[in-house]
Amino acid sequence: MPNMFPTLASEDFLSSRCIWVNGPVIVGAGPSGLAVGAGLKNQGVPFIILERANCIASLWQNRTYDRLKLHLPKQFCQLPNFPFPEDFPEYPTKYQFISYLESYAKHFDINPHFNETVQSANYDETFGLWRVKTIATGGPNPIGVEYICRWLVVATGENAEKVVPEFEGLQDFGGHVTHACDYKSGQSYSGERVLVVGCGNSGMEVSLDLCNHNANPSMVVRSSVHVLPREVLGKSTFELAVSMMKWLPLWLVDKILLILAHLILGNTEKYGLKKPCVGPLELKNTAGKTPVLDIGAFQKIRSGEIKIVPGIKKFSRGRVELVNGETLEIESVILATGYRSNVPSWLKENEFFSSEGVPKNPFPNGWKGKGGLYAVGFTRRGLSGASLDAISVAHDIAKSWKEETKQKKKSMAARHRRCISHF
Ligand SMILES: Cc1cc2nc3c(=O)[nH]c(=O)nc-3n(C[C@H](O)[C@H](O)[C@H](O)COP(=O)(O)OP(=O)(O)OC[C@H]3O[C@@H](n4cnc5c(N)ncnc54)[C@H](O)[C@@H]3O)c2cc1C
Numbered sequence: 001m002p003n004m005f006p007t008l009a010s011e012d013f014l015s016s017r018c019i020w021v022n023g024p025v026i027v028g029a030g031p032s033g034l035a036v037g038a039g040l041k042n043q044g045v046p047f048i049i050l051e052r053a054n055c056i057a058s059l060w061q062n063r064t065y066d067r068l069k070l071h072l073p074k075q076f077c078q079l080p081n082f083p084f085p086e087d088f089p090e091y092p093t094k095y096q097f098i099s100y101l102e103s104y105a106k107h108f109d110i111n112p113h114f115n116e117t118v119q120s121a122n123y124d125e126t127f128g129l130w131r132v133k134t135i136a137t138g139g140p141n142p143i144g145v146e147y148i149c150r151w152l153v154v155a156t157g158e159n160a161e162k163v164v165p166e167f168e169g170l171q172d173f174g175g176h177v178t179h180a181c182d183y184k185s186g187q188s189y190s191g192e193r194v195l196v197v198g199c200g201n202s203g204m205e206v207s208l209d210l211c212n213h214n215a216n217p218s219m220v221v222r223s224s225v226h227v228l229p230r231e232v233l234g235k236s237t238f239e240l241a242v243s244m245m246k247w248l249p250l251w252l253v254d255k256i257l258l259i260l261a262h263l264i265l266g267n268t269e270k271y272g273l274k275k276p277c278v279g280p281l282e283l284k285n286t287a288g289k290t291p292v293l294d295i296g297a298f299q300k301i302r303s304g305e306i307k308i309v310p311g312i313k314k315f316s317r318g319r320v321e322l323v324n325g326e327t328l329e330i331e332s333v334i335l336a337t338g339y340r341s342n343v344p345s346w347l348k349e350n351e352f353f354s355s356e357g358v359p360k361n362p363f364p365n366g367w368k369g370k371g372g373l374y375a376v377g378f379t380r381r382g383l384s385g386a387s388l389d390a391i392s393v394a395h396d397i398a399k400s401w402k403e404e405t406k407q408k409k410k411s412m413a414a415r416h417r418r419c420i421s422h423f
């Protein structure tokens, strides 16, 4: 018997709309998307920003811990054309940074479409247009929307999704397992033995915060890590590196950074923090691995308050077995295992973006693709890299928007004249 009630795809239940955008569609209302928006506003170009969360800068507002501060000095973190307030400290807190971003959006009158997740973006070769499909969940029912535009700006970030590795036996562990993006404070871990998996800036700072709340962290270092002091003789290490880069080759700057780190912190390898073979800046540029800028975790490692342990073999009820055969009894696990881009899941394009979801061309040539495609904030250079991209992208789009608008006006005027001459 034929099926009288064929099942409908979930999309069929959505009412849908199609919208022509006179200008670019920007995906993501983080610092990168806001900075492009500001540049476009300054040049009179209309645009829309689509944001899956219900606020701007959702990484900063929803997916970071309470005690987070910017770890680069403020002059490297402000966005174009709107400086930080003068009374901001050298390393603003995340709350100060968020309030700055709110003022930034207000100043440039940027109003993203919140609760609207981009599901796919395809380039229509025939018409030379982008078709961007979203699901908007702000109203009583989800709505499917399709935007048609000439320019598409990808500003979804290098940290769009958490990385959650699979571990044997984790389902039997029975304790609390959280990713660093959901960790707010060590308060609820007081007195607990906690396994922190990963030793990047997140792993280090979460471990430090746990110590400050009387918990006992063990931090997994499965391979290697560069630990640099955040400051050298009161001057930011990052700033020092940027100044040296003007005169010296990268390898030499890396050597000097490692010598300074050794003078200030001593031999970090003695405590189980094996150093990578490649220098800290070279590693950041080639593999995107950020060196740790230490704000006090290393002192806790030296004192034994943070225990360093090797890679994980498997979990079992209330325990973890390590690759060296040692077993630890633990109450909780925090996965400080990093983040990844989500571009491959929605952008139907594989010439400009790699399979990891970052532009294939290295900095400074990774911001412009073909057919009006742009990327902002994928340079592995934090907020200062995002600002540089945003300036280039806004300038380039404004130029071609103005040319096309002028041409359209010309051809409309010509059509108008032809119409008049008929009378
Ligand atoms: C804990 C932490 C601390 C950091 N500290 C510093 C620092 O001190 N200095 C520095 O320079 N950098 C720092 N960074 C790097 C960080 O990536 C940048 O600061 C900055 O947030 C990058 O901005 P962005 O706009 O490119 O990406 P994001 O801030 O991640 O913004 C991207 C936005 O896109 C939205 N989005 C994603 N997918 C979709 C979709 N499909 N549809 C619609 N919207 C979508 C997201 O919800 C998000 O709001 C830090 C990162 C982390 C994780």
Ligand SMILES: NC(=O)C1=CN([C@@H]2O[C@H](COP(=O)(O)OP(=O)(O)OC[C@H]3O[C@@H](n4cnc5c(N)ncnc54)[C@H](OP(=O)(O)O)[C@@H]3O)[C@@H](O)[C@H]2O)C=CC1
Pocket (backbone or CB within 6 Å): 068, 069, 070, 071, 072, 165, 180, 197, 198, 199, 200, 201, 202, 203, 205, 220, 222, 223, 224, 289, 290, 311, 312, 336, 337, 338, 339
């Ligand atoms: N104050 C600040 O400004 C802060 C900035 N940040 C930034 O946020 C970004 C993300 O940092 P972070 O979250 O630390 O992520 P990272 O990608 O820098 O580090 C991930 C860590 O997890 C480890 N890891 C991944 N998978 C496994 C596994 N299966 N077993 C054991 N270890 C594993 C990695 O080890 P391996 O190297 O062996 O792969 C690495 O040590 C960085 O750019 C960082 O600088 C983060 C926190 C604070």
Ligand SMILES: O=C(O)C(=O)Cc1c[nH]c2ccccc12
Pocket (backbone or CB within 6 Å): 071, 072, 238, 284, 290, 291, 293, 380, 381, 382, 383
């Ligand atoms: O914190 C981050 O994620 C950054 O990307 C900031 C950053 C850019 N370049 C760097 C080099 C060394 C340490 C941090 C950074």
